[in-house]
Amino acid sequence: MTKPKDMEDYFKSRQDEFNEMPSRAAWKKLERRLDKRQKRSRLSYSRSFAMAAAVLILVVFAFLFSMVDLEGDPQIGTASIQIEPISTQDMDPEAYKVVEYTLKYRDRMSNIIEEGPENGKLQVRNN
């Protein structure tokens, strides 16, 4: 004679009896989705590779271009900046003062501070 069982135990002891093979179509559907995913990941891999290559080419070109430019114009990349003489007409007087100050002290603009003796303070170089 069979005994009554708690519902929880009934499901635990007989869970394999609930098993049921899915239809063959289920695997086919899943396989199609996996194929798509694989194609997508291959595509995104080649896309990222192409993007990285494009960035690298750009960097190389930019570097080469800057080298050519430096050779053509020796002033670029050096500290000597030529300040054009300007006309005081049509000019804001405040702006003119700034330009005048810059012209006057431009020699002091480079290497304004140089290293002093050991344990000493930094000091302004007198030109």
Added chain:
Amino acid sequence: MTEKELIQACKKNKRKAQQRLFDTYSPKMNGVLRRYLRSNEDREDVLVEAFYKVFENLERFRGEGSFEGWIRRIVVNEALMFLRKQHNFNMTVEITDFDEPVRMTVMDDLAVKDIMKMLNELPTGYRTVFNLYVVEGYKHREIADLLGISINTSKSQLILAKKRMRTLIEKTQLINQQSG
């Protein structure tokens, strides 16, 4: 091929290994889904989606727990997501008297097909909470989170589901006794 080797091969997208994994675990997972979803078409869609997620997230399986348990959680989660799109689990009668414990016993010789028939007769809310609590062993707090309902709603659904199941079991056992 051991389970570990099978998982490694699936991670490398070896199609034969993926099919073998599907063939090994899909009957059991389809059995789990039978208790949640009535329609064959819905079951197939959810099963495919769940196994797709299994393969997609295989890197996350660290091999510390049971692999079957990990797949089962993905399958149940997928079934719940499907049900939540179609059913409002909050639309239910809430009961306040939780004192009466509904102990459910069932004769061991009761056929699984009879139990399946009874489960299919339960409303979606009752069936889902019953499955999660009685079969999967979730707590009411977890069920509330999974279904987006309150703990009281989960408790109410379970009590009502158990009462309905008890009536159905008694009826079926009586028919079986008379015919046997």
